[in-house]
Amino acid sequence: MQRIVVFTGAGISAESGIRTFRDSGGLWEQYDIREVATPEAFESNPELVISFYNSRRKQVLDAQPNEAHKALARLEDKFSVQVITQNIDDLHERAGSTHVMHLHGEIRKVRSTRFPELVYLINGWEQKKEDLCEKGFPLRPHIVWFGEMVPYMDLAIEHISSADLLMIIGTSLEVWPSAGLIHYASDEIPKFYIDPKAHPVNKIPDLKLISQPAGIAVPELVDQLLQN
Numbered sequence: 456m457q458r459i460v461v462f463t464g465a466g467i468s469a470e471s472g473i474r475t476f477r478d479s480g481g482l483w484e485q486y487d488i489r490e491v492a493t494p495e496a497f498e499s500n501p502e503l504v505i506s507f508y509n510s511r512r513k514q515v516l517d518a519q520p521n522e523a524h525k526a527l528a529r530l531e532d533k534f535s536v537q538v539i540t541q542n543i544d545d546l547h548e549r550a551g552s553t554h555v556m557h558l559h560g561e562i563r564k565v566r567s568t569r570f571p572e573l574v575y576l577i578n579g580w581e582q583k584k585e586d587l588c589e590k591g592f593p594l595r596p597h598i599v600w601f602g603e604m605v606p607y608m609d610l611a612i613e614h615i616s617s618a619d620l621l622m623i624i625g626t627s628l629e630v631w632p633s634a635g636l637i638h639y640a641s642d643e644i645p646k647f648y649i650d651p652k653a654h655p656v657n658k659i660p661d662l663k664l665i666s667q668p669a670g671i672a673v674p675e676l677v678d679q680l681l682q683n
């Protein structure tokens with residue numbers, strides 16, 4: 456079975472109503488990364504950080520997968536599909552994708568500040584500051600903050616280097632090390648970049664740029680691949 460790797464970013468969830476980070480009106484225009492998305496921020500002002508992620512969680516729970524997420528789930532009818540996402544939402548899973556790797560964490564989960572292996576699915580939208588893990592330590596959002604290690608990088612590299620086709624969807628490719636992953640794809644395989652602001656990427660000469668919203672271009676590409 457042919458292996459497809461799909462590397463996604465905030466843009467794939469934009470049409471579900473979840474704001475991206477760096478577009479105009481994006482989240483990082485409204486918030487200072489250093490105040491809400493770093494370990495230092497959590498240490499100095501946990502209330503603000505928790506409330507920031509509570510709002511994000513509320514937004515995700517209210518959102519539904521869009522045509523792009525759904526089309527990627529359909530790809531599994533014919534291909535072995537690995538989604539590698541920078542997104543913290545669970546819209547790929549809710550659309551039906553069964554192999555989803557979250558490089559930057561998962562908004563619906565919290566974990567112990569002391570025992571990181573203690574991870575909990577949170578019921579509803581609200582993490583309360585006084586909630587504790589089963590060993591009595593405070594909880595934090597299960598998010599990879601700026602300055603923290605990105606998990607699963609080795610596994611993600613393995614997936615991308617053995618892919619037969621790569622789709623990059625809705626990402627500015629500005630945040631490293633995640634953005635660097637696409638360079639591990641073989642020179643020989645077809646590569647598509649779907650994003651209204653899709654741009655050439657250094658050292659990936661045959662990248663096919665599709666400058667359209669994901670909700671339009673992803674179902675079209677998926678239909679083509681399923682028909683071939």
Ligand code: APR
Nearest residue numbers: 464465466469475476477541625626627630650652668669
């Ligand atoms: N369809 C496809 N792409 C879209 C759409 C759409 N409808 N709308 C916007 N986009 C694109 C934008 O053109 C942009 O290239 O989505 C991209 C969003 O880029 P960013 O906001 O930088 O998001 P992302 O690349 O996912 O950011 C990576 O940065 O701060 C973080 O941790 C956060 O995971 C995130 C990481």
